[in-house]
Amino acid sequence: MKKLINAPEAVLDDALAGIAAAHPELKVDAENKLITRGGDARPDKVALVSGGGSGHEPLHGGFVGLGMLDAACPGEVFTSPVPGQMLAAAQAVNGGSGVLFIVKNYTGDVLNFQMAAELATDEGITIETVLVDDDVAVKDSTWTAGRRGTGATVFVEKIAGALAEKGADLAAVAEMGKRVNAASRSFAVALAPCTTPAAGKPGFDLPEDEMEVGVGIHGEPGRSREKLRPAKEIVATALDAILADQPLTAGDETIVMVNGLGGTPLIELYVVFNEVAAALADKGIVIARNLVGNYVTSLDMAGVSITVCKADADMLSLWDAPVNTPALRWGV
Numbered sequence: 627m628k629k630l631i632n633a634p635e636a637v638l639d640d641a642l643a644g645i646a647a648a649h650p651e652l653k654v655d656a657e658n659k660l661i662t663r664g665g666d667a668r669p670d671k672v673a674l675v676s677g678g679g680s681g682h683e684p685l686h687g688g689f690v691g692l693g694m695l696d697a698a699c700p701g702e703v704f705t706s707p708v709p710g711q712m713l714a715a716a717q718a719v720n721g722g723s724g725v726l727f728i729v730k731n732y733t734g735d736v737l738n739f740q741m742a743a744e745l746a747t748d749e750g751i752t753i754e755t756v757l758v759d760d761d762v763a764v765k766d767s768t769w770t771a772g773r774r775g776t777g778a779t780v781f782v783e784k785i786a787g788a789l790a791e792k793g794a795d796l797a798a799v800a801e802m803g804k805r806v807n808a809a810s811r812s813f814a815v816a817l818a819p820c821t822t823p824a825a826g827k828p829g830f831d832l833p834e835d836e837m838e839v840g841v842g843i844h845g846e847p848g849r850s851r852e853k854l855r856p857a858k859e860i861v862a863t864a865l866d867a868i869l870a871d872q873p874l875t876a877g878d879e880t881i882v883m884v885n886g887l888g889g890t891p892l893i894e895l896y897v898v899f900n901e902v903a904a905a906l907a908d909k910g911i912v913i914a915r916n917l918v919g920n921y922v923t924s925l926d927m928a929g930v931s932i933t934v935c936k937a938d939a940d941m942l943s944l945w946d947a948p949v950n951t952p953a954l955r956w957g958v
Contacts, residue, residue, distance in 0.1 A: 627826045634823035637680070637703060638701075638702055648952075655714070658711055658714040659711055660697055660714055660715050660718065661690050663697070667696070670721070671790055671793065673696040673719035673725045673726070674695045674783065675695065675712065675715045675716055675725055675726070675728070676699070676779070677697075677699030677700060678699075678707065678735050679701045679703060680700045680703045681923070682922055682923050682924065684921060684953035685779060685921065685923075686700065687700055687952070689783050691949070692948060692949060692951070692958065693788050693791050693951070693957075695783055697715040698715075703823060706734030706737075707735075709738045710742075712743075713746055716753065717751070720746075720751050723796060725752070726756065726786065728782055728783055730775030730779055731757055731770055731771075731773060731774060733769060733771060755800075756782055756800055756803035756804055758776075758779045759773035760773065760774075760775060760779075760807060761774040761811075761812050761813070761814070762811050762812065762813055763813055763839075763840025763841070763848050768844070770842075776842075776922055777810075777921070778806065780917070780921050780922060780933075780954075781806050781807075781945075782806045782810075784954065785802060785944045786802050789944055805941070806941060809937065809938075810872075810936075811867075811871050811933070812931055812932065813840060813865075813931065813932055814841050814843070814887065814931035815841060815929050816838040816845070816924075816928065817928040818832060818927065820924045837851070837852055839852050843887070843922060843923075857894075857901050860898070860930075861898060861902055865902065865906070868932065868934050875910075875911075876910025879937050879942065880934050880935060880937055881913075881916065881934075882915075882935075883917040884898050884917070884930060885921050885930065886923065887924045887929040888924050888926050888928075889925075889926040890930055895919065898932070899916070914937060915937070915942065921953065921954075
């Protein structure tokens with residue numbers, strides 16, 4: 627294993643210190659392992675809190691800031707944060723208008739956020755939760771009951787975050803987050819496994835001429851293991867699965883993300899996006915907005931995920947609203 631770390635057990639602490647040094651506009655609570663916006667909580671604004679295991683950067687800490695999250699709770703690598711972190715986050719950012727928890731559908735995350743919501747409610751903080759479960763590859767997997775939460779998390783955080791920034795109430799912000807999740811589908815393919823610092827070796831074996839089709843963001847098994855094929859055929863497989871679950875018709879507008887899993891060169895992601903754009907154009911489906919890059923990674927895994935959101939006018943308007951975070955920035 628070759629990694630730019632000091633020691634496996636120090637990775638999260640050292641990374642949080644690095645975030646604090648690189649982004650002085652954020653507040654990093656090293657003791658509670660929290661990343662929050664600078665400044666005081668706004669009394670007229672719903673606060674958004676998300677989190678999950680580290681190793682998926684820039685998710686979630688990279689999306690803390692204007693127009694997205696108010697706080698992120700990073701757990702250890704591929705390990706859910708604990709309820710105390712989430713409670714501390716809710717306490718830190720609640721201005722009195724309530725807190726929205728955005729939770730990826732993994733068993734540990736779901737249970738710990740649920741416990742934190744109960745604790746926060748006991749303290750008089752109003753909590754709503756949006757569960758993200760956009761991965762159409764498999765139902766029930768190593769880490770989850772039901773569908774996994776993946777790329778749509780970015781869409782939910784951006785669009786719900788923009789609505790919260792405009793001063794909408796908690797019920798409206800939660801409803802928008804649920805709408806975005808319901809409109810989004812994702813599918814991922816891995817070309818090479820990732821290596822967690824603690825394990826020191828790849829999480830699974832994958833021969834040079836094979837790919838894991840429908841992989842999860844922790845390296846969980848997908849639908850099948852197949853021979854490596856050209857990008858055009860890989861995209862066709864992913865889009866077939868996405869459109870079978872979320873049918874789109876000619877004229878529909880979408881937000882599309884072609885997301886690297888951590889070890890994929892950007893040039894390859896653009897190759898994939900070109901194939902996605904061509905395939906959707908053939909069906910008359912419009913890509914109204916897009917992201918190409920690393921947004922929901924899996925350490926150093928080579929591969930790609932594709933997320934498609936059937937976007938309405940409200941979603942597109944909120945997508946275009948100003949955002950200023952370490953990993954996403956426009957309109958400011």
